[in-house]
Amino acid sequence: MAISKIYKLYLSPDRNYVKALRNLIGFVPGNLSLYRMAFRHKSIALGIKKGVKNSNERLEFLGDAVLGAVVAEVLFKMYPYKDEGFLTEMRSKIVSRANLNQLGKKLGFNKLIEFDPSTVNISSKQSSLLGDAFEALVGAVYLDKGYNFTKDFLINRILNPHVDIHTLEVTETNFKSRLIEWCQRLSKEIQFNLIPNQEGDSDKLFTIQVVIDGELMATGVDYNKKNAEKLAAEKTCEMLGV
Amino acid sequence: MAISKIYKLYLSPDRNYVKALRNLIGFVPGNLSLYRMAFRHKSIALGIKKGVKNSNERLEFLGDAVLGAVVAEVLFKMYPYKDEGFLTEMRSKIVSRANLNQLGKKLGFNKLIEFDPSTVNISSKQSSLLGDAFEALVGAVYLDKGYNFTKDFLINRILNPHVDIHTLEVTETNFKSRLIEWCQRLSKEIQFNLIPNQEGDSDKLFTIQVVIDGELMATGVDYNKKNAEKLAAEKTCEMLGV
Incomplete structure (x- = not known):
């Protein structure tokens, strides 16, 4: 063992901190x-x-x-x-x-x-x-x-x-249930709103908006309603750091 | 120069490709x-x-x-x-x-x-x-x-x-003008809408929604109206890859 390591581990005033760190990270820090x-x-x-x-x-x-x-x-x-x-x-x-x-x-x-x-x-x-x-x-x-x-x-x-x-x-990350739990914990009201298609949109597209306490958070669009919800929930989780 | 490099540069059937790559990246690829x-x-x-x-x-x-x-x-x-x-x-x-x-x-x-x-x-x-x-x-x-x-x-x-x-x-990235240019190029209609505050919101907060061809893209909220616009434009640029 190098002398500097011996000093750090056994003699320096920081030796307890160094030992705690070494146990944690597996090596003697420089x-x-x-x-x-x-x-x-x-x-x-x-x-x-x-x-x-x-x-x-x-x-x-x-x-x-x-x-x-x-x-x-x-x-x-x-x-x-x-x-x-x-x-x-x-x-x-x-x-x-x-x-x-x-x-x-x-x-x-x-x-x-x-x-x-x-x-x-x-x-x-x-x-x-x-x-x-x-x-x-x-x-x-x-x-x-x-x-x-x-x-x-x-x-x-x-x-x-x-x-x-x-x-x-x-493990599929279930953003929708994660978001719902988060809202329940903080007593916030959450809605997943299906938005009517605009003129010219494909009939098969679903647009879901996540609204929390009346504020629009994010929108998800997909050919599958569940995926649109998932997308909107995922974006919201990301925005809110949930 | 190692023999493998000499071979690659002067003898191999790939020599022209190797030289072109070397000129580009500055070294002989492995x-x-x-x-x-x-x-x-x-x-x-x-x-x-x-x-x-x-x-x-x-x-x-x-x-x-x-x-x-x-x-x-x-x-x-x-x-x-x-x-x-x-x-x-x-x-x-x-x-x-x-x-x-x-x-x-x-x-x-x-x-x-x-x-x-x-x-x-x-x-x-x-x-x-x-x-x-x-x-x-x-x-x-x-x-x-x-x-x-x-x-x-x-x-x-x-x-x-x-x-x-x-x-x-x-250089401040001007997301708003980047987005407007993009919409002009693709003949899309863009709006920056100021959304009235919900009950309970601070009076000083501004909420701006970016709407492109009638579809809500993103929302920005800030105490400064310009910043709220910038935030909403930035999120939209990111979403659209603009």
Whole structure:
């Protein structure tokens, strides 16, 4: 073991933090400040440097992109005979906020994450704190160790042990029921309205509008009424971050 | 020069193709079939293997993700004091279909791309043929040479010489005028409708709906009327791929 690792793990004032991190990510971090940043939620961002918050949001931007590339390659190689539509949908399922939040929870992020509990409820279903921190961690690993290391880390430490890709494949995300549940939880009224066709439209097309508390959210159009509903619900879920 | 490179450039039956590719990408390609695939548009995809078309669409999926990660890192490092909203917006500008199409044109992709001219008009402004091929090329380079090579290729051969990031920074994408132009070109009628506030809404909120040929496309809500229009126009552009 390199001397710097021995120092970090056993002698430095940060040794407990380093050990906790090592247990979580499976390796001894190089640049500690990157990881501290990845686990710092904006609610407690203190230092403001030239307009930029001292929080994990920039790392989240970077990590989201790196995660997207790694997952794209994994799927590209895992499914050589599936088209790009399938690959795109599978990736959305893997990197969905719900899935990443769950990952962050499983990995025990709650022990490392710093946030202001008076303004943020980490266990709220609405909260994307854990998923955001997961992406930020990917950004930190990338800056600390480079692409190939990050790819190995994601595949061997995250995707293989924690994400069952083949189960996700057959799980159809039911956006309509997800949306209805969300509205029930927040006591909002939701309607799926079938809109009469305009002159000149094909008779066979269905147009469904999702309306929540009287406000039009999104429209779905398809030759199949159920698909039109699904489309409209999916767009709404995306808009609302549900 | 390695023997395989000498063979490819001067002796192989593919030598003219290899030289054309080398001029374009700046290096001698390893796995030629990846590059042929990157320049094969779905309109002439011949071989159907177990339901997958022999075209560049899967590579485009992969290349889009790799390009996104490289551009994210470039921006992250170039703008250390800008927030994630700025970085996201800048990346959208750089990887916009319009920008990538222009890049493909500049790089002379029209000489390499294979498509069916009876069904596709490569010079049409609607066509995303060149931009799609650009992303597919990035996917091919990635599979052929790995991430770090692709990053260097993109930075030194594409971004630095061809993309003026600082000009893009001050260019505000005017979605409203882009949408209006598009409608004029296709003789579609467009309206930006101000929707009266619902009971309980803040008086200060503006809701703008974009309606094209009588069909509601998207809604924008903001405290500033111009911003609400911009938001609605942006969503519509995204939906329509304008």
